Structures are given as C-alpha cells and as structure tokens.
Amino acid sequence: MSTPARLPDAASLETVLAGLAPASADADLIPALAAAFPGFVFGLAPIDDDYWRDTRSVLQPDGTRLGELRPWMTAEIAKVGGDIKAVWLRLKETDLQITEWRGSSGFVSAPTGPGAADYIQIALGREIEWRAGPIVNPDYRPWGESELLDPSWPRADQLPDSDRLAGPLYRLLGRAGGAVIxxxxxxxxxxxxxxxxxxxxxxxxxxxxxxxxxxxxxxxxxxxxxxxxxxxxxxxxxxxxxxxxxxxxxxxxxxxxxxxxxxxxxxxxxxxxxxxxxxxxxxxxxxxxxxxxxxxxxxxxxxxxxxxxxxxxxxxxxxxxxxxxxxxxxxxxxxxxxxxxxxxxxxxxxxxxxxxxxxxxx
Known part of the structure; x- marks a missing residue:
C-alpha cells in the first residue's frame, strides 16, 4: 500500500469536524473523513475515558444563556465585595442552572502501508453539553471562590437524555501535541x-x-x-x-x-x-x-x-x-x-x- 498523496492535517480535520451536524455526527464522521482524505480507510475506536471540559454556561429556566460561568460568577462575587456566603445564599434561591460539556475519547486510525507503524492516528473527543444542575449546591455552603467558579458536585450524577442541550460534537484532543500523528x-x-x-x-x-x-x-x-x-x-x-x-x-x-x-x-x-x-x-x-x-x-x-x-x-x-x-x-x-x-x-x-x-x- 502506498501512502496517499495528502496526509490529514489538524486544520483540515478541524474543518471536517466542524461541518458535522450533531444529529448525525456519529454516523457521518468516518464517511466525512474518507471524502476529505481520499485513499485512506478510516476506523474509529472509542475509549472508556470520560472527561469534562472547563467550559460552562449560566442558564435561565427558559434556556436563555447569561454567559460563561467563570466571568459571570466573578462579577457576582465582586458585587458583594467577595462575600462567598452572601452569593451562595442569594443564588440558591434562584432557578439559575449551569451547563457542562462531558466528553469521551476516541482514536481514528488508517493504514498508510504494510508495516506495523505505517498508519496515522487521530485523537478525538466526542462531547455533549448537558444541563448539569442548579448554579450552586443548595445543600452545601461553599467556603472558597474556587467552589463557585469550578463546581465539581454535579459530576457524580448520571444525567437524563432530556437534559441534553447540544452535541455530540467531535473535536481534536490536544494531548500535548499528539492529536494527529x-x-x-x-x-x-x-x-x-x-x-x-x-x-x-x-x-x-x-x-x-x-x-x-x-x-x-x-x-x-x-x-x-x-x-x-x-x-x-x-x-x-x-x-x-x-x-x-x-x-x-x-x-x-x-x-x-x-x-x-x-x-x-x-x-x-x-x-x-x-x-x-x-x-x-x-x-x-x-x-x-x-x-x-x-x-x-x-x-x-x-x-x-x-x-x-x-x-x-x-x-x-x-x-x-x-x-x-x-x-x-x-x-x-x-x-x-x-x-x-x-x-x-x-x-x-x-x-x-x-x-x-x-x-x-x-
């Protein structure tokens, strides 16, 4: 097998991934890669490796987004001079919620020749945005700013499909320079x-x-x-x-x-x-x-x-x-x-x- 003329590169792959419609992304991923990079026979191997992105949004009950959590919450804390308890007491009485992107890893590979190392590997993340829960934990008072800016308490819960907001979306995983090799x-x-x-x-x-x-x-x-x-x-x-x-x-x-x-x-x-x-x-x-x-x-x-x-x-x-x-x-x-x-x-x-x-x- 000779190496196809055009090896996949990060910029071209990102264009392909951005063009996938969430409703059919799982089914369309491999065909879209094959169309963009003729000569390769791609295959996807999912990995049991769940992760969370640090990008969250603040959501009103009607679905209106008020902004990203960290800058929004930072401004709320500043309004009361850094009084964490006051922010918590006020926010726990609201209907505001936070969203969270949850992902799992996968690796797309395609041979470029007969040798053991003659192949390309692409590290991908498959990500879905969920309605994760109330903006603060109503049962636990936070003791520091980080607990409001980077909440971890919703992550133990298995979310129902009705709380899905967006996705699945595919993106390249950085992996310290190893997204495409x-x-x-x-x-x-x-x-x-x-x-x-x-x-x-x-x-x-x-x-x-x-x-x-x-x-x-x-x-x-x-x-x-x-x-x-x-x-x-x-x-x-x-x-x-x-x-x-x-x-x-x-x-x-x-x-x-x-x-x-x-x-x-x-x-x-x-x-x-x-x-x-x-x-x-x-x-x-x-x-x-x-x-x-x-x-x-x-x-x-x-x-x-x-x-x-x-x-x-x-x-x-x-x-x-x-x-x-x-x-x-x-x-x-x-x-x-x-x-x-x-x-x-x-x-x-x-x-x-x-x-x-x-x-x-x-």
Missing part, C-alpha cells in the same frame, strides 16, 4: 531526539567513572566501558513496534488492538516525547504472578488470554503495558524457555528472550 514518522522523531540527547552528553559520559570500593582499594571503571551500549539505546516506543513486527502479533494491525496516548512537548528546555499504549480490548481479568505457580499453568493462562483478546502473543504486549499482565509472568516463561520446559513459536520466543534480557515497560 503518522506513527512511523513519530517513531523516527523519538529515535532522533533520544540520539541527540545522548550525543549532547558525550563529553560528560566520557569523563564519568564508576567507583567500586573493595578489599584491595578503590577501583575506577570508565562508565562507557561498563555500559558500552549507552549510545545505542533504543526507546521503548520503538521497541514496542519492533517486537510487534518480529512476533506472531504482526498478522494483525497495531491500531486494531492499541491506541497510543501521545505526548510531545518541551519543559524547561528539555524535549519530552513518547506514548503510553492503551489496550482497546483489555482482558476481563489481570494475570498476576502468584507464589509457586508453575510455568505450565502460566502457559495455559497466556494462551487463554490470547484467545480472549483475539491476538496471538497479545499477552506479551499487555506485559509491556504494565497493568494487565505481571512482568514476572514474562520473566518466568522466559526462564522456562531457556530451561526447555515450555515452548513458544520461534519468533515469539526470540522477542520474549530479548525483552527478558533488557526489559522495558510503560
């Missing part, structure tokens, strides 16, 4: 930035020594002699995709099973770039290492997990995620492979042993 290009950037960081430290590392105190005195070993591969470090993000391509999982696409929570920003002059992988089909139960469990029982359990998530060698990538499968499960199976007590397909065994020799995780 071409994954292979992103991995190339990860590798280049890591190499540049380490190369910049070459003079320092060439001077560094490791001091060991023993019965014969102090011994000094140059750091680069003790750690000869320090400049050849491969970021975990790249290893994740290398392991996918080298294993039985490569029969399926990464984006069919994982979403990438991207970060790419600069803080105090230091570039931070990478991702946290998020499983789209997590297993029902975690696989934890327990005392005296046999390696043969672990093999039965990982095979059952692969069947459940419908991905060969899928259990391994859940290990790298760090939550669903205990890394000690992988270490134990790797030891069983070395002792020839268990078997895996050759390519999967090579990946697992490589990981066990130099583990990584997210």
């Amino acid at each position: 071409h994954v292979r290009s992103f991995l190339d950037r990860c590798g280049r930035i890591e190499r540049d960081k380490r190369e910049a430290k070459r003079p320092e590392m060439e001077r560094r020594v490791i001091r060991e105190v023993g019965p014969d005195g102090t011994r000094e070993t140059p750091f680069l002699e003790a750690v000869p591969g320090w400049f050849d470090y491969v970021p975990r993000e790249i290893r994740f995709f290398q392991d996918w391509e080298d294993s039985s999982a490569s029969a399926q696409r990464v984006f069919a099973h994982w979403a990438l929570d991207i970060r790419d920003y600069t803080h105090k002059g230091e570039r931070d770039i990478g991702f946290i992988p998020r499983p789209l089909k997590p297993p029902k139960e975690r696989l934890l290492m327990t005392p005296k469990v046999s390696v043969h029982l672990l093999m039965d359990r990982i095979e059952a997990m692969d069947r459940e998530i419908e991905l060969p060698f899928g259990w391994f990538f859940l290990i790298t995620h760090g939550h669903w499968v205990d890394p000690d499960v992988g270490r134990t199976i790797a030891q069983g492979l070395k002792a020839q007590r268990v078997r895996l397909p050759d390519r999967d065994a090579s990946v697992l042993l490589r990981w066990a020799d130099r583990t990584y995780g997210f």
